[in-house]
Amino acid sequence: MFGNCSYYDCDSSQIYIHFTPASVEPGGSTIIKLWITPNQYEYNEDNYDILQKTITIEPECGQLTYLGGGEYLFTAPDTLTVDSTVVIINYENYNQFCARWNAEGERMIVKDNFDCINCPMPLFNILQRDYAAEQLTIKWDSLFVEVSPTELFPGDTADINIKKRLPDGTLTDFDTTQTFEAAMLEGCTLGNILVDDSIDVYFYDINQPIKFVADTTADSTGLVLLRIGLVEEIAMLKSNNDEDVLFDCLPGPPQTSNYAIVQAYINEEPTILLGETKYYQARYKTVDELMIEEAPVDANGIPYLDGGLSEDVWGNNPVTVIDTCNDCAKKMGVYWEKKYPTNEFENVPIDVKGKTYNHSIIKMNPLQSGLIRLVGRYWDKDSTYFITLKAKRENGDSAQIQIKIVKPSMIWNGQNSSFEKAKDVLNNTVNIDSLCIFYGGIHGIPPQLIKGQMFTESAKTYFNSLSDSGFAPSYRFEPFTTQYEPNYKTNPKYNSYYIYDSTYTYPNMPTHYNVQLINYPSQIYTVWDMVKNYSKLVNPNPDVNYYGGRNSTTHRVWLGYTVVDTIYTRIANEFAELYPELTNVQKYDSTNNKMIDFLKNEWTRNDAPKGTKNNIAQTRVASSYGLAQFLYGTARDIGYPKEDVPENINLMNYVYLFYKTQKKYLCDGLGINVESSNNWSEGYEHSFCKWIYDSKWNPYDLVYSKKIINNSKRFFPQ
Secondary structure: EEEOOOOOOEEEEOOEEEOOOOOOOOHHHHHHHHEEEEEEOOOOOOOOEEEEEEEEEOOOOEEEEEOOOOOEEOOOOOOOOOOOOEEEEHHHHHEEEEEEOOOOOOOOEEEEEOOOOOOOOEEEEEEEEEEEEEEEEEOOEEEEEEEEEEEEOOOOOOEEEEEOOOOOOOOEEOOOOOOOOEEEOOOHHHHHEEEOEEOOOOOEEEEEEEEEEEEEOOOOEEEEEEEEEEEEOOOOOOOOOHHHOOOOOOOOOOOOOOOOEEEEOOOOEEEEEEEOOOEEEEEEEOOOEEEEEEOOOOOOOEOOOOOOOOOOOOOOOEEEEEOOOOEEOOOEEEEEOEEEEEEEEEEEEEEEEOEEEEEEEEEEEEEEOOEEEEOOOOOOOOEEEEEEEEEEOOOOOEEEEEEEEEEOOOOOOOOOOOOOEOOOOOOEEEEHHHHHHHHHHHHHHHHHHHHHHHHHHEEEOOOOOOOOOEEEEEEEOOOOOOHHOOOOHHOOOHHHHOOOOOOOOOOOOOOOOOOOOOOOOOOOEHHHHHHHHEEEEOOOOOOOOOEEEEEOOOOOEEEEHHHHHHHHHHHHHHHHHHHHOOHHHHHHHHHHHHHHHHHHHHOOOOOOOHHHHHHHHHOOOOEEEEOOEEEEEHHHHHHOOOOOOOHHHHHHOOOOHHHHHHHHHHHHHHHOOOOOOOOOOOOOOHHHHHHHHHHHHHOOOOOHHHHHHHOOOOOOEO
């Protein structure tokens, strides 16, 4: 029964309310529209035989005006004593209609507006209840929410700032007792909301501060949508206006109706490879938001500003170590400076045992103001290296990014052979890239410089084809330099394997494979024997050319050692001056004969017997071994066991001594702790070249470091 009518059946359906606008200020108005299906099918009251209708406001405030069809106008009261309030609009009507069963057994409406007692057969009368409830926010202010910064990297934290926007547009803080709802709508796997010490995808009834933390393990970029709502005085109902929002991160819909949706974007984590160079600049992303980004380089490798600030925003301490994670390293994983390496070389005087030689060393130039250079410096498999790069202007504006130092996959520029393999003396195949990365990452030596030096010094071998080239264990007797070091004869630290006379029997000589260019000598030779057999001074086509070369056109010879090549040049100049009528071939043939006689019978150093024919070749202690040609004496200085034979320096388990030595040379030359210092006065590559390669490793080759730098360009980290 309903009133005086009786009905065959009674049913009930929920309809929906939509507000335009979604909230209203005191004294303002909003249109209430009824929907059968939100934003799809309108509910028009004129289409129904409505017996009774009720629409109420809870709590009672404001005024309702019927506009016709399914629309009403709500006008809010002029005054509001709190920040905001929520009213609930309740709607209900009872309507009647006639229906019958269709062929499928479903009830079908035939006609509305029949008198309840005159519904003709075979129709039957139905009573229908349609109802809806929705909440409306009345507020003086609008909710203002921002995420700062809006672009993050894994591990970054952003502030979620919530303020009131007053009718005049000004922003002001909420009362400290005001609570909020915070929910993640999208990007659930990319991070979490942080409140105090708790993290989750959803919080209700929380106070500020509220933050968002990007997940450090996120392996993808993506958009994060955050819904920040104002918790009102009245318990909320589900907002039908949110029906089109997917709550992928939440177990159910949010509860607040006064809310804002903001977004953040998780970018790929900034990284720098071990040994890699990157340049950075600072520029304004928005009018008041400073950001740091990579600066471009031109075709010649010279960095330049591209919209960046042309002022020094880096100061004297732009990089700090992040060591807060469980496996974070304590050392600074990058080197920074305000210089860059050019493609030019300059003459630099190097003192070698009291004599000065001009070496060709890479030239460094100052960076354009506003740029900074970072080089991946340390990496190891058991630690994570993070740093923070910070820019700051004099006006206080600042920005920072977190950068992770990562392992290269290979050391190669993608051209020619990669030389990623080597054969060792035990006939094993060794991955050279892994070796350079491992020890370079521990000792802070760029792996491409290590590999460039190996390419300069070591012999080459082929695995399957010319395109599959690799390094081979190398041996080289040093006839004009190390041979004449007096300590090797007299100092017990070095003389265990010194050859004093022809009775020497080469004790403990190991059996090694793949040694090039010649295997270890195991019989007595003079220094002259070694020069004659392994250079082109006497024989233009020796079986193995170890020392220097010969110009096939002019017959000019060089031996690869400054101490004797300068003598050769002087003799050639004397012949040219005395006999200007000589052709180049005649001049150099005469020079070669003179040089042969001089070296064989006259040349000496450090009070040794005159003439190389009168000196036993110290083929064990006066030799260099390994992929970077490590001298026996140098190895002993850094910790190579005295009881072990010199030839075992070629074993891969002693390769660490090579890196340890180079780091020591660098520290000694710079006079500082290279692990913690940056922005070296002479520049990064220049310092390596000057203090390691040219001052210590091969001081008699005036272009030694130049060869290493040029060869290292074959082996960029990637």
